[in-house]
Amino acid sequence: MPKRRRDLQGLGLAMLNRIAGSPALEKLHLQKPAEQALFQASRTGFKVASLAGRPLQTVRKLLEPARLEQQRHEGLFDLSLSDEQTMLVESLRRFADERLRNSSADAESHSEVSEETWNAAMELGLCQMAVPEALGGAGSERSPVTSALITEALAWGDMGQALALLAPVSVAHALADWGNAEQQLHYLSAFAQESPPDAALALLEPTALYDPERPGCRGRAQDGGWLVSGEKSLVPLGPFAQILILSADLEGLGPRLILLEGDANGLHCRKEPAMGLRAASLGRLKLKEVTISAGAIIGDENTLAQAVALARLGWCALAIGCAQAVLDYVGPYANERQAFGEPISHRQGVAFTIADMAIEIEAMRLLLWRAAARAEQGMEYRREALLAYRFCADKAMQIGSNGVQMLGGHDFVKEHPVERWYRDLRATGLFEGGLLL
Amino acid sequence: MIYLEEPKKFRVLIHQARQVATEVFRPNSRKYDRAEHAYPRELDMLSALMDGMNQGGSRDAGAAGLSRASAGDGKIVNGANLSTVLGLIELCWGDVGLALSLPRQGLGNAAIAAVATEKQKRALAHCWAAMAITEPGCGSDSAAIRTTARKDGEDYVINGEKIFVTAGERCDHVVVWASLDPQLGRAAIKSFVVSKDNPGIRVARLEHKLGIRASDTATLVLENCRVPASALLGNPEIDTRKGFGGVMQTFDNTRPVVAAMAIGVARAALERCRELLADAGLDVGYDMQRWRVPAAIARYHELEAEWEAARLLTLRAAWMADNGQPNSLQASMCKAKAGRVGTQVTLHCAELCGSLGYSEDELLEKWARDAKILDIFEGTQQIQLLIIARRLLGKSSAELK
Numbered sequence: 001m002p003k004r005r006r007d008l009q010g011l012g013l014a015m016l017n018r019i020a021g022s023p024a025l026e027k028l029h030l031q032k033p034a035e036q037a038l039f040q041a042s043r044t045g046f047k048v049a050s051l052a053g054r055p056l057q058t059v060r061k062l063l064e065p066a067r068l069e070q071q072r073h074e075g076l077f078d079l080s081l082s083d084e085q086t087m088l089v090e091s092l093r094r095f096a097d098e099r100l101r102n103s104s105a106d107a108e109s110h111s112e113v114s115e116e117t118w119n120a121a122m123e124l125g126l127c128q129m130a131v132p133e134a135l136g137g138a139g140s141e142r143s144p145v146t147s148a149l150i151t152e153a154l155a156w157g158d159m160g161q162a163l164a165l166l167a168p169v170s171v172a173h174a175l176a177d178w179g180n181a182e183q184q185l186h187y188l189s190a191f192a193q194e195s196p197p198d199a200a201l202a203l204l205e206p207t208a209l210y211d212p213e214r215p216g217c218r219g220r221a222q223d224g225g226w227l228v229s230g231e232k233s234l235v236p237l238g239p240f241a242q243i244l245i246l247s248a249d250l251e252g253l254g255p256r257l258i259l260l261e262g263d264a265n266g267l268h269c270r271k272e273p274a275m276g277l278r279a280a281s282l283g284r285l286k287l288k289e290v291t292i293s294a295g296a297i298i299g300d301e302n303t304l305a306q307a308v309a310l311a312r313l314g315w316c317a318l319a320i321g322c323a324q325a326v327l328d329y330v331g332p333y334a335n336e337r338q339a340f341g342e343p344i345s346h347r348q349g350v351a352f353t354i355a356d357m358a359i360e361i362e363a364m365r366l367l368l369w370r371a372a373a374r375a376e377q378g379m380e381y382r383r384e385a386l387l388a389y390r391f392c393a394d395k396a397m398q399i400g401s402n403g404v405q406m407l408g409g410h411d412f413v414k415e416h417p418v419e420r421w422y423r424d425l426r427a428t429g430l431f432e433g434g435l436l437l
Numbered sequence: 438m439i440y441l442e443e444p445k446k447f448r449v450l451i452h453q454a455r456q457v458a459t460e461v462f463r464p465n466s467r468k469y470d471r472a473e474h475a476y477p478r479e480l481d482m483l484s485a486l487m488d489g490m491n492q493g494g495s496r497d498a499g500a501a502g503l504s505r506a507s508a509g510d511g512k513i514v515n516g517a518n519l520s521t522v523l524g525l526i527e528l529c530w531g532d533v534g535l536a537l538s539l540p541r542q543g544l545g546n547a548a549i550a551a552v553a554t555e556k557q558k559r560a561l562a563h564c565w566a567a568m569a570i571t572e573p574g575c576g577s578d579s580a581a582i583r584t585t586a587r588k589d590g591e592d593y594v595i596n597g598e599k600i601f602v603t604a605g606e607r608c609d610h611v612v613v614w615a616s617l618d619p620q621l622g623r624a625a626i627k628s629f630v631v632s633k634d635n636p637g638i639r640v641a642r643l644e645h646k647l648g649i650r651a652s653d654t655a656t657l658v659l660e661n662c663r664v665p666a667s668a669l670l671g672n673p674e675i676d677t678r679k680g681f682g683g684v685m686q687t688f689d690n691t692r693p694v695v696a697a698m699a700i701g702v703a704r705a706a707l708e709r710c711r712e713l714l715a716d717a718g719l720d721v722g723y724d725m726q727r728w729r730v731p732a733a734i735a736r737y738h739e740l741e742a743e744w745e746a747a748r749l750l751t752l753r754a755a756w757m758a759d760n761g762q763p764n765s766l767q768a769s770m771c772k773a774k775a776g777r778v779g780t781q782v783t784l785h786c787a788e789l790c791g792s793l794g795y796s797e798d799e800l801l802e803k804w805a806r807d808a809k810i811l812d813i814f815e816g817t818q819q820i821q822l823l824i825i826a827r828r829l830l831g832k833s834s835a836e837l838k
Contacts, residue, residue: 076513077442077444077752080513345830346836346838351822355829359770360746362767363749367742370441370745387745390742
């Protein structure tokens with residue numbers, strides 16, 4: 001485990017230290033519950049952390065889960081961003097430009113986001129925005145569109161690092177959307193802390209023709225709970241994730257999302273390096289009779305399908321950011337690069353390829369925005385999500401390939417970043433989960 | 438706030454257009470495909486109805502309503518550009534050839550709306566104006582126009598030949614592109630509104646075509662055609678620095694309109710194809726699993742995604758015009774995408790439906806023929822790509838040829 005990451009115990013102890021002398025606790029008669037929680041939480045620090053961080057709200061909210069508000073539109077076709085969205089995109093784009101773009105080669109070779117970049121990203125409050133205010137976060141409205149904008153902006157800088165950074169944010173979204181009060185109390189409020197936990201949504205499995213709604217990961221019923229066995233593939237932050245939400249087919253219930261802590265008995269993870277997205281620290285999870293109780297189940301029988309759809313939209317957003325990076329890179333290159341006595345951009349074969357990239361990227365974005373906006377409005381969005389995903393998968397691969405083609409041999413030998421984007425973009429269309437909007 | 442659904446305020450208009458498409462266009466679709474050059478009388482009745490529609494739901498829908506909004510108070514506008522595009526998608530779902538023959542909805546009307554002065558607009562309020570640009574010696578390179586407009590006293594005298602004029606026979610006015618001075622290139626090209634009553638203009642021939650046979654495509658000859666100075670649209674001065682801007686500005690508004698036509702035809706094909714697939718035992722669903730669906734369904738999804746992409750690009754270009762945002766690039770993008778998607782979708786739907794896709798018993802073969810023109814007129818695919826590439830790469834037409 002990398003040293004920058006505090007483990008659960010550490011987090012809990014840090015919180016304990018902070019609340020131990022708090023006069024507020026005693027005054028609010030929360031000393032006892034807090035101590036009890038501490039006592040019971042022999043292994044997990046989160047129970048402490050959440051109780052300690054926001055004693056008043058959490059106790060109050062214990063009976064019903066906290067959800068983010070749904071957005072309401074005015075019924076007009078509208079492509080304009082809100083002022084908040086514009087500001088957010090601008091600041092994230094700057095972060096992507098200054099931090100992610102510059103560190104992408106390093107992050108790839110170390111298969112990890114550096115501590116410095118990680119902390120800088122978390123200071124932006126990405127996780128806090130996903131946590132409802134009632135649980136100590138800064139989130140008020142649930143907006144998959146805003147998530148799409150955030151994801152695209154980060155992926156423009158580096159798709160692999162963006163995936164790593166957004167993995168915990170996505171788990172926070174899942175808990176905010178579907179978690180029950182107890183799950184939120186124990187886990188979600190931790191994402192509002194200064195240093196959110198490493199967490200990931202693991203849906204993909206190592207099999208061809210994988211259908212994310214029929215996971216091969218299975219839970220055998222036993223003693224009112226389940227013994228879960230199976231494998232999950234290419235899990236971002238897998239090797240050190242502290243919280244995992246994964247899909248499993250539970251005997252008697254069918255396919256569900258379940259929550260596991262990273263050090264659960266029977267859960268093993270190894271590094272699983274892949275063609276691209278190496279900065280996301282991809283890992284292969286192996287579950288061998290991991291015991292879960294009904295309390296580990298997230299949401300209901302419809303939740304997995306929603307998670308798959310929102311995850312696919314997340315992949316669209318990643319692909320759009322990265323594809324835009326390709327376009328922004330090859331355009332100036334084609335103007336500078338001389339052949340036959342003039343810039344290669346003076347040739348239709350080159351210029352039309354670039355024009356097509358631009359058209360398809362715009363279309364990818366609009367398809368994503370439509371689906372995300374429908375999700376945001378609580379409208380049916382399966383069709384739109386499927387079409388967006390399908391379209392983005394095709395075009396992302398094509399744009400990655402054409403990007404390298406525009407640079408020719410110079411990029412094949414890693415002089416330019418486009419060869420990495422080629423590898424990263426290929427993930428679109430084959431990935432499931434990992435992040436969600 | 439991002440929201441990309443059809444606005445509620447246009448529901449009535451869309452519904453009306455759909456009624457026209459279903460009750461008038463579809464029943465006559467094959468009839469006028471076979472009887473090329475026959476005048477679709479049913480449309481006269483319709484145009485009266487359209488006038489009523491324009492006074493109802495959305496006053497300025499249709500070609501004449503297309504104009505650029507001025508950037509206002511920051512409020513989002515869903516206006517004439519968007520409603521026209523949405524209405525036209527419905528009409529062209531019915532029949533694109535008949536939609537092109539709708540009285541007073543010509544591309545010339547759109548040109549007048551885009552560049553005419555208020556006075557000209559009033560004078561031409563109820564005209565049906567065709568658009569005459571192409572010549573035997575020039576197609577996409579409109580700058581090579583040979584038709585001349587010579588100043589003679591207070592009048593202009595126009596001479597030349599125009600081909601491929603949509604509704605050239607049925608219209609009552611023609612917007613003619615002509616050069617004030619062929620030596621001066623693009624900047625000297627101006628557009629003139631010529632009345633068909635003018636003795637100097639005549640229809641020389643009607644074309645036989647691959648598709649949109651319900652729409653007449655005429656060759657017009659102008660011989661010493663004398664028009665008053667007020668017939669010139671826009672600025673009469675030759676400003677060599679501004680170049681082509683004046684006449685080309687029209688295209689920013691009309692390209693989304695032609696893109697909408699492609700979207701309408703393609704949707705007709707997708708919907709019929711879906712019904713025929715269902716008859717054959719395959720229901721198009723939107724299940725998450727991608728790899729175990731039948732190949733026909735996978736292909737259908739692919740076509741539907743391409744169609745949706747074209748549609749959203751087109752609505753965006755129209756929305757930008759409604760909101761006073763410059764949209765030349767987006768107008769070309771939607772035209773390029775919708776043009777190729779229209780052909781791709783209709784041809785593939787024909788394939789998916791087998792003999793039914795090819796036989797005249799169904800309209801699928803007709804839609805595949807109709808769609809092709811939409812990737813050609815109002816700027817071909819290749820011209821759109823040139824425009825887009827030049828803008829993205831900052832190239833002149835001399836550099837990127």
